Amino acid sequence: MPKRKAKHSGWTYGKRQKIPINLVDKEENYSEEDQISQLPDVILISILSLLGIRDAARTCVLSKRWIYVWKQITCLNFDDIDALSKPQKKRRQRVKTTSSYNWVNQVLQLHHGPSLDEFKIRSSSLNCSPSSSEIDNWIEFAMWRRVQGLEIDLEAGRRSRFSSPSYIFPDKPFRSPFGISCIKSLKHLSLSFVNITGELVEHFLSYCELLEHLCISCSDQLVKLKVAGSSLRLKFLQISECTSLGLVEIWAPNLVSFIYKGMLGYWDSIRLRHAPLLVNVSLAESTRSIIGPFLSVKSCIPQLVTLNMHMNLNSRGGVWLPEFPEFTCLKDLSLSVIATDRLSLLALTKLIERSPFLHRFTLKLRWVRDSCQRNMQKVNKCPHQCLKVVKFSGFVGSIIDTELATYFTENAVALETFIIDLKKVVVEESTPLSEFVTTQKKMRATRKRALQIGEKLPPGAELIVV
Secondary structure: OOOOOOOOOOOOOOEOOOOOOOOOOHHHHHHHHHHOOOOOHHHHHHOOOOOOOOHHHHHHHHHHHHHHHHHOOOOEOOOHHHHHHHOOOOOOHHHHHHHHHHHHHHHHHHHHOOOOEEEEEEEEOOHHHHHHHHHHHHHHHHHHHHOEEEEEOOOHOOOOOOOOOHHHHHOHHHHOOOHHEEEEEEEOOEEEEOOOHHHHHHHHHHHOOOOEEEEEEEEOOOOOOEEEEOOOOOOOOEHHHHHOOEEEEEOOOOEEEEEEEOOOOOOOOEEEOOOOOEEEEEEEEEEOOOHHHHHHHHHHHHOOOEEEEEEOOOOOOOOOOOOOOOOOOOOEEEEEEEEOOOOOOOHHHHHOOOOOOOOOOEEEEEOOOOOOOOEEEOOOOOOOOOOEEEEOHHHOOOOOHHHHHHHHHOOOOOOOEEEEEEOOEEEOOOOOHHHOOOHHHHHHHHHHHHHHHHHHOOOOOOOEOO
């Protein structure tokens, strides 16, 4: 009995008809393949360098030619060694680390490129003494290939904020004439949770004539650093959380951005001698008041365009700011504040009033408990003709932050957007502030207070609550 055909002509019961999958004419397909094969290796290498290492390596199955192309990529970014090595879940940390070594070593052995644009190591399992010799070899490999950007980030393996790095950046390989010739191509150097001495950093600054970006973070061996030289090309400098650092001296004619997060709280830890192009500054001090670092950049205040400061507005840190010049060029001011329900945030308006051309103001609040008496302040009306965007993160709708928000609704006459972020409320775990507990009921009350602020905005201004 013949099979019964389905209504759709392309199907029969019991058997499926074959449908051709090659809908492109053979001649046209050949033409496309020929165009790709005609691309020079330089272009193919540039394209593969934009991919991850695993994705670039997979192209070796395309043809014999591609087997050698991926081995010459100019960017080796081991952005997460622990994920790339793919160890079994139940293996011990030592086996996991060994697998990480093997993965990186295998890639470096296969690499045949004469130079590197970028070399990055980021891992949470390599911050231990057995790893030191391996990391040394990887750094030397990158340097011998005249790497332009070197980044070593082992901070993911940091167990707590008080943990100390165990890996020490190698010194001897870069002291020889050959080593010095290899580091001359370096433009970007970033070390996080890596110990390095100030003397070695100054050595790199002296011989790396092209160096424009320098970042040192979480180094216990950095005690004193001098960033100075009339021929320095350095444009970006970041020094963060170096627990032993007592002094940073800067004389950099091309410096544009400076980020500093101190740990010891020395009053004169920064000595800014000369930085005529400095326009972007970020300051933070973990143990004491921000006044010391703030005074250190006082001479550059009239030229700053963006300023980011971390401030502690509790009874111990105080809210006092010294006299300072007017921020005649400041357009973007961002303050990360450790606040209490006792001290008024209106003390911050001094910075705002001294910034006549301020365009954007961002406030990030972190709440802590303070036993001091409630301190309320009053400020005079001061219209801001240029302020267009105000953003509050950590808004809880208390008297303190509502008071500051009201200040902007009354004085920012050109305001266009007021953003209130209710999602990023940070309260210290030891803070028994029932007022700031983010329950559903409190969140509804906070949102209601935020919407009430919108009713007071100047005509044409928009309130965004997220």
